[in-house]
Amino acid sequence: MTVSVTPANFSFVDFDAELIRRIGDGLLEVLGIDRPVHVEVDETTPLGRVRTEIGDTITVRVESGAFEDSRKPRQQSDEATTANLGRALLRARDRISGGFGEAPADDELSLRQIAAWETYCVGRLARMGVPVNQQRWKYNFRNRHGFTDVADAAFERIWASDGLTWGELETVSLEGAGTPS
Amino acid sequence: MADPYKPRAPFAPWDRRQLPGLFDVEETARRVGNYKWAEMKLFEALGGWVATVPELDVKMRLGTHCYHHAWHAELWHKRLPELREMNPDRLTQPANDAMVQFVAALTEPEAPELTIEKLVGVYRVFIPHFISAYTFHMNNTSEITDAPTIRTLKLALQDEFEDWRDGEMMLQSLIETPEEVDRAAAHQAKLEKLILAAGGIAGPGSIGGN
Amino acid sequence: MRKFFPVDSLARDSRFNQITMKQSQADPRSALIATEEKRPKTNRLQPSRADASDAARSLMHGIFVGEIQALEGAGRTCHDFETGTEAPFALKLDMARQAWDEARHVEISVKLSEWMGTEIGQYAENTVLFEAACSTDPVLRLAGVNRALEGLAIDVFTTMKEFGDIAGDPFLEFCEDWMLADEVTHVKMGSDWLRRITENDPERRKKALEFQSVVDKIFSFGGTRSDSQESPIGLARRFRELAGFSDDEVEDIADVSLRALEERKAFARQAQAEAVEQFSAS
Numbered sequence: 001m002t003v004s005v006t007p008a009n010f011s012f013v014d015f016d017a018e019l020i021r022r023i024g025d026g027l028l029e030v031l032g033i034d035r036p037v038h039v040e041v042d043e044t045t046p047l048g049r050v051r052t053e054i055g056d057t058i059t060v061r062v063e064s065g066a067f068e069d070s071r072k073p074r075q076q077s078d079e080a081t082t083a084n085l086g087r088a089l090l091r092a093r094d095r096i097s098g099g100f101g102e103a104p105a106d107d108e109l110s111l112r113q114i115a116a117w118e119t120y121c122v123g124r125l126a127r128m129g130v131p132v133n134q135q136r137w138k139y140n141f142r143n144r145h146g147f148t149d150v151a152d153a154a155f156e157r158i159w160a161s162d163g164l165t166w167g168e169l170e171t172v173s174l175e176g177a178g179t180p181s
Numbered sequence: 182m183a184d185p186y187k188p189r190a191p192f193a194p195w196d197r198r199q200l201p202g203l204f205d206v207e208e209t210a211r212r213v214g215n216y217k218w219a220e221m222k223l224f225e226a227l228g229g230w231v232a233t234v235p236e237l238d239v240k241m242r243l244g245t246h247c248y249h250h251a252w253h254a255e256l257w258h259k260r261l262p263e264l265r266e267m268n269p270d271r272l273t274q275p276a277n278d279a280m281v282q283f284v285a286a287l288t289e290p291e292a293p294e295l296t297i298e299k300l301v302g303v304y305r306v307f308i309p310h311f312i313s314a315y316t317f318h319m320n321n322t323s324e325i326t327d328a329p330t331i332r333t334l335k336l337a338l339q340d341e342f343e344d345w346r347d348g349e350m351m352l353q354s355l356i357e358t359p360e361e362v363d364r365a366a367a368h369q370a371k372l373e374k375l376i377l378a379a380g381g382i383a384g385p386g387s388i389g390g391n
Numbered sequence: 392m393r394k395f396f397p398v399d400s401l402a403r404d405s406r407f408n409q410i411t412m413k414q415s416q417a418d419p420r421s422a423l424i425a426t427e428e429k430r431p432k433t434n435r436l437q438p439s440r441a442d443a444s445d446a447a448r449s450l451m452h453g454i455f456v457g458e459i460q461a462l463e464g465a466g467r468t469c470h471d472f473e474t475g476t477e478a479p480f481a482l483k484l485d486m487a488r489q490a491w492d493e494a495r496h497v498e499i500s501v502k503l504s505e506w507m508g509t510e511i512g513q514y515a516e517n518t519v520l521f522e523a524a525c526s527t528d529p530v531l532r533l534a535g536v537n538r539a540l541e542g543l544a545i546d547v548f549t550t551m552k553e554f555g556d557i558a559g560d561p562f563l564e565f566c567e568d569w570m571l572a573d574e575v576t577h578v579k580m581g582s583d584w585l586r587r588i589t590e591n592d593p594e595r596r597k598k599a600l601e602f603q604s605v606v607d608k609i610f611s612f613g614g615t616r617s618d619s620q621e622s623p624i625g626l627a628r629r630f631r632e633l634a635g636f637s638d639d640e641v642e643d644i645a646d647v648s649l650r651a652l653e654e655r656k657a658f659a660r661q662a663q664a665e666a667v668e669q670f671s672a673s
Contacts, residue, residue, distance in 0.1 A: 011666045011667060011669065012419050012420050012663070012666050013420070043420065044420055044421075044663060045420055045421070046418065046420040046421070047442070048442065048445070049441070049442065064420060070449070070513055070514045070515065071408040071512065071513065071514065071515055072408055072515060073410065073414075073415070073418055073515055074418060074420075111439075111441065114441070133508050133509075133510065134508070135505070135506075135507070135508035136444075136445075136448065136507070136508025136509065137508065138508065139444055139448070139506070139507045139508045140444035140445075140508075142560070143438060143443060143444050143447075143558050143560070146559055147558075147559050147560055147561055221474060221480075224469060224483075224487050225469050225470045225474075225483070226392070226470065227466070227469075228465070228466035228467065228468070228469030228470045228486070228487060228490055229392050229396075229466060229467060229469065229470025229471070230392065230466070231462055231463050231466035231467075231490065232396050232400075232401055232402065232463035232466060232467055232521075233392065233396070233400075233402050234402055235402040235403050235404045236404065237404060237459075237497075237501075237511070240402075240459070240462070240463075240494075240497075241462070241494045241497050241498060242494075243466070243494075244462045244465075244466060244490040244491060244493060244494030244497075245490075245491050245494045245495075247466060247469060247487050247490045247491065248487045248488050248490055248491035249491075250487075251469070251483070251484050251487030251488065252484075252487075254480075254484070255484050258480065270475060288392050289392065290392070291392040291393060293402040
């Protein structure tokens with residue numbers, strides 16, 4: 001399976017479509033995803049949102065800030081590209097591979113649920129060797145679950161987990177937020 | 182309870198302060214004016230250097246120490262009118278021309294690679310000379326007539342000791358090679374010679390002797 | 392060491408990457424002119440924003456480098472002007488005090504950034520704040536630094552304090568409140584000195600206030616700070632009042648900020664059109 005990227009050439013940012021493709025190919029192999037992936041970069045905005053649509057092809061719509069080197073505006077960052085594309089593809093894989101059937105659609109996820117799922121994705125990426133700052137994700141988790149010891153314990157559990165189902169993830173997240181299901 | 186009307190000694194048995202002191206009002210005012218001038222030059226240099234040093238921890242310490250020395254200058258400024266000098270600026274003077282030359286050499290380094298020289302000048306030369314001059318003054322002035330100066334000296338000395346320790350530790354952490362030891366020593370020697378010619382912060386006699 | 396230090400010589404370690412306001416403004420991308428479906432309902436930094444954590448981290452880093460430049464600016468004012476002839480002794484003492492305050496703010500910002508998961512130098516450093524601290528007239532410098540820059544700091548800290556409060560972050564709200572107290576003092580310092588030094592020189596006062604207005608517009612960062620919900624940072628009217636800004640002055644800043652927002656949008660539309668044109672031609 002391969003990755004395609006649009007646009008092929010960038011005019012607002014100094015990004016390299018070929019580099020995005022190579023990073024995407026590498027991720028597909030590591031993550032064992034067997035569907036084609038199309039990455040569509042919106043270079044008109046510096047925001048960094050990433051949206052994914054799953055069909056025969058997985059389409060990842062990325063705002064340019066997600067692949068940008070925050071130290072050098074408009075330049076691409078290998079690390080950011082890997083981490084942010086990796087997160088999107090892991091979420092897609094979770095949905096495809098089962099166990100996440102009852103997860104709400106992306107647009108319907110609450111901020112707390114997004115934070116829990118992101119934590120689950122980034123924890124796995126970290127174990128694959130992708131450089132990430134754990135404290136950044138802990139801060140995000142705390143913002144959505146509370147600045148408490150209970151929330152921190154939930155974060156650690158999710159971060160260290162593999163093979164969770166949506167139900168299991170949601171249970172730990174709700175416990176972390178102090179509202180057990 | 183003891184009889185409150187019973188006569189008591191004006192100086193308690195444990196109060197051993199003495200009246201005599203080495204400095205009269207005029208000499209004290211002269212020294213205080215020199216201190217103020219030197220503290221001003223120091224806080225101005227520290228403030229100016231903040232932008233020139235790339236080391237973040239050093240940058241923050243210089244900003245903090247800048248205020249310490251500005252505060253000392255302010256304390257000396259307020260002391261001058263109490264020493265019959267109603268125009269504090271008249272006595273806000275360097276001890277002599279050699280002291281001006283010393284400050285010019287101290288503040289010369291600007292390049293970002295010269296943090297060692299900047300810190301050596303302040304923490305291995307200037308501040309040790311403040312400590313010695315202030316200590317000499319504190320130990321030799323009249324403990325009774327000049328108590329306000331002693332109080333200011335003590336407050337300033339507390340900062341000087343702490344700033345010296347901060348500076349010395351920053352220097353030890355920055356000096357990593359024998360060549361840098363030599364650099365630091367050479368700059369220290371150059372500045373020491375200049376302040377030797379000046380005779381110290383308050384000129385000859387800063388720590389007694391002549 | 393020379394008097395008047397150029398902005399491009401500000402010393403930093405290898406973690407930092409500095410960019411000028413001009414470079415920053417040259418970026419043709421803008422979320423402000425996106426179509427409605429792509430644009431968030433509000434840009435105001437609030438925990439309810441989906442990207443709130445990252446936006447707060449980015450702003451915190453902006454505060455961190457801003458505090459470094461404010462420290463450098465206050466320090467340079469201690470050094471750049473001769474006592475008595477160019478700047479009063481007491482003004483320089485205030486600037487030394489401010490240098491200490493800003494040094495503490497850098498320390499606080501480093502700790503908060505660590506808490507939020509941000510590395511030192513993770514974001515580009517815009518050097519615009521120090522640029523406003525480069526004037527060779529101490530009165531203009533006070534207008535630029537103490538009234539415009541520190542005024543911006545009041546707006547930023549108020550936004551961050553509210554963010555920390557709503558999110559329940561025990562450190563953010565606490566620290567921002569302390570820093571806010573210092574900034575109100577600094578603005579007041581600037582307002583007092585501006586009045587005192589220009590008491591008998593209305594021409595100089597006018598010039599200083601004009602300069603402040605220019606800096607205020609620059610510090611609106613193309614609409615990053617204004618009353619509009621399109622701006623991430625709001626105008627902290629109450630704290631500005633405490634710091635000695637008159638109602639008229641606050642209104643002026645509000646107008647200037649909104650104008651900056653509109654100009655930024657117009658600029659972005661033009662820059663995007665030019666970028667597309669250039670790309671098509673090549």
